[in-house]
Amino acid sequence: MIHVIAVLTAKIGHRASLLAALQAIVEDVRQEPGCLEYQPVIDLSTSPVKFGADTLVVIEKWQDQAALDAHNAAPALTGFMDRAKHLIAQADVYLMRDA
Template identity: 30%
Template sequence: MIHVLAFASIKPGLRDKALEVYRVLAPKVLANEPGCLEYAPTIDVDFGLPNQQLDPDMVVITERWKSLDDFRAHVAGPAHVVEFRAAIKDYLEKTTLKITQDAI
């Protein structure tokens, strides 16, 4: 299984608008990409821990895929992903990815 954490740094003050775009994309990914087991845009919640890093302009997308090939197909850009990229570009500063696989 492949696990992806996509860290989307959103331009200051535009997180809610960016989340609207993610709300359109998420159900399309889950419904139309058979290898996708989870696709969930998330935001920070303050738990009050001293080592917690909060960022009001960050959206973290947690994803689980059956295989690397399934994730590659998603990245290659089905129509809904292409539409998403066009819709999010004005809100996005940068995206970084952490891609892992089950170790045990």
């Protein structure tokens, strides 16, 4: 299994628009072969350590590298990137495996 933690920082004041664009593709991505989990999340208001007001995190789980590669080329993700790239200040993607 491959775990993906994607930390997306929106341009100042644009997190809501970025989150809306991302939420628009969630159900399509969840239907992709090999997708086990795909969920955008934001800081809990009571969290003592926060990513910040302009940041959201996407937590993903994929069956294998082939499924992740297919996702990265899929219309849902490529379309999202085309529509939302002007909203993103920084994107850090971490690929992990079970220990």
